[in-house]
Amino acid sequence: MMISPDISSKLAVDAKSIDDLHLMAKRNPEQALHKAAQQFEALFMNMLLKSMREATPKDGIFDSQQTQFFTQMYDQQLAQHLSTKGIGIADILVKQLSRVESSLEPQTSISQADAILSSINAINQPSVKKNGHPNDISEQLWPVMNSSKQAMIAVDAMKSSEQAFVAPIQIESQQTKAFNRSTDFINMLLPHAKTASQSTGIPSHFMLAQAALESGWGKHEIRRADSSPSYNLFGIKAGASWKGDTVETVTTEYINGAPQKMVEKFRAYSSYAEGFSDYARLLLDNPRYAKILESTDSVTFANGLQRAGYATDPKYAEKLIRILNSEALQNREFI
Template sequence: MITPADNSNTALAIDSKGLESLKQSARQNSPDSLKAAATQFEALFVNMIMKSMREATPQDGLFDNQQTKMYTSMLDQQLSQNMASRGIGLADVLIRQLSSTQMATAVTPDGADATKAVSDTSDLRAEILRNMAERNALAHQRSSEAHAMQARGGVNNTTTAASAVSKPAHVQAFQDKVAAHAEEASRTTGIPAKFMLGQAALESGWGKRVIRTADGGSSHNLFGIKAGANWKGKTVDAVTTEYVDGVAQKRVEKFRAYDSYADSFRDYAQLMRNNPRYEKVLANASDVKGFAQGLQRAGYATDPNYATKLTNIINRNLSA
């Protein structure tokens, strides 16, 4: 961690002592603390860019797993730290902005008002520095915990350390809401709960695009299951995209509606168990790619990229 006392670009990005030093120096409201905090903010910004680039790159190769993802994340943090120590310009802009504000107020004609203005600006700058330090500490906290767990547990504890890295908020929220229902469905079908969570996430946009009823309520249909002639339950009409000969077309279709997400998972489990077209899906439910490709071959969806999308969602967000 880069601090006023250590500007070396070889300092570890997940060094907890460096984080504490940065927070202490921020309280001193010194030029050095301003530079250190601005540099750390720049490192955080660069790390966010690198993380977005990683997420946009396919990660389902032979050597892609939770362990490699954890070490790649740690490497990206260190690279971000090194790049920020050399500077991409963001830290310099922050320093000029905060420093120029203080200098401008210091030269006002009225001596008493100028003193008050400088004091207020100094307090503001100190608060900004503290906030930046706290933000950096929060951003690296979970990676530090994973690193510490890895050091305590040795190489055999890699999976546990990897699971300490937090998931995106929307992924965790969705998983917390329906994980119990997925576990119940898993016991009756043999399909791993995370596979069903991934499919529900793909069909519903992590629960944000669940089909709405006519009165604006939720259909609780997480799997996009349509209502055929044999369906005796509630239904809802919705616009959907279907692919005909590889060409996307908008259509209005009738979908099943449930009273709860638990009912949605139970109906999905029953569909998988009782419909002969999904026998091979259940037979290959132990493998992510086999499960996803089996669903596509069975005609669960017409999207030609359905299996790839489902595989990526499960591997990137639910494999821990």
Template sequence: MNIDPTRISAGSTDTADLSALRRSAQQNSPEALKTAAHQFEALFMNMVLKSMRDATPQDSPFDSQQSRMYTSMLDQKISDKFAGNGLGLADALMRQLANNAGMSPDAVKAGGAANAAGNAADAATSSATTGLSDTPPPGKTASGNASAALPPNSVKPYPPRPAHVAQFQDKLMSHAEEASRSTGIPAKFMLGQAALETGWGKREIRNPDGSSSHNLFGIKAGPGWKGKTVQVATTEYVHGVPQKRMESFRAYDSYADSFRDYASTLKNNPRYQNVIAAGGDATGFAQGLQRAGYATDPQYAAKLSRIIKGSLSA
């Protein structure tokens, strides 16, 4: 059910309108969200005025059921007037609804006008054609919805990814998904850790000849490691104080090997069992890694959580 935007000034705030408002907010169209936001502002203002009236003594000789009815009508008109001029509440609500629906707030603000223009074009087209064509009229999709009235690309689920983030994800996502299937940890959590450890691939651990060691997770080569190694300078925190050291790190033949070894490390080392258990929550995953001693940086969990929730949230 679509709500006519002109009903904002009609003034009804009964139960039927509240139900219609709820249905309108659930529609993923800019026009519906814009209308719902303005109606909510009008409803809110009417409740404020009603509360003020209720707090006023009603013992006037002119007070009657009829006067209260007309006062209520006046309050509704005042509410509509305030909402029409904009108090800021509708704009804030539109931004929130747009974010929840994955829309651009600007597209929601322009949605009413764009859809009105699309409807006018539909009316003009339908009067000039016979309906024999299979091509939908302007502003309509093949199913008859008016969502196509909006300009192309005006509604975007998420802002575009920065180039370095997109490149990093595209290069490593398939390996992260494979490791995710074996550990249960979301792929973007592991991508976030690889991004933190390598500076989005710009500070990879490299072999003496300059080639990549493919070590995306900063895993050191302990006594039990039988594979290739590389010696590099690293920063370790001792009692919160950063210190430069030369350490031996594992080297791999490919990024796929790096992800597989990382997954194996988390699965088979008992100290990381709680990390696996918290794999569904970004903050819990990051804090679990730090508590387990994965890194000595005291800000490691905060940095990792920020990358997962920020750069990799889309």
């Protein structure tokens, strides 16, 4: 039986350690992935230690090339020791790469470990010593990161593996932020929507969905010149009969199906409660919205608004239905 080499106490800065990792990748891919991730974490910690050392003044009476050399040796062993317990980087690497691996070929474990090894090889590229004694070979014996230049080499070598584990985290973070924004939007406006629902008969979540569509979940709310809110979440324009406050802003209107940017005048309110109240009054007082007040399902409501000419966007109903079917609105009780 072939036994995988023990590299837990070695820092992957020499050819022998790298060869052992490659050999392990062929014999036991899963174990190699964990070991390679651990070695990468050790090298990363070693880079942090080196950066801290470089930030420390070196004009003491005990500072010399010899003390710096042994300090480097100590830091590398310390980094290797700490990486056996880990600070989480290796676990993230293994978790994210394993997630990608599960949808690929079974042999992918080898390539995932090799991806990390290629990054380690890039970090370990020997640098040319430009200063110091001509016979000083400590750089070759104990190679370290040579400031930002070799850091960029490592980043370039890691691009393929970096995308594999960073992209899913970024996507999950963006989705979480979007969901939190929509939840906060609903929680803030639900009391006003319920009040408007009592007078119009339109379900409160129908109105919340339309407010979300018109304002981008509050992110693109119409604002005054001083950036204060207009509290107009429904994009209601200020016609000749409107006697209240107004605000002018650039909006997109569809003329013969083609989008065009133009400046329009919109109604402005003193609160969201006033904005919802005016929206309810608009639907109640205008005969063309009479059938919308009878809507009992989301599709009828969305299509009714578009047919009544509430917006010029030809895909207005389609966009509104998509929001009505979104997770933020489907997973809530609006009684």
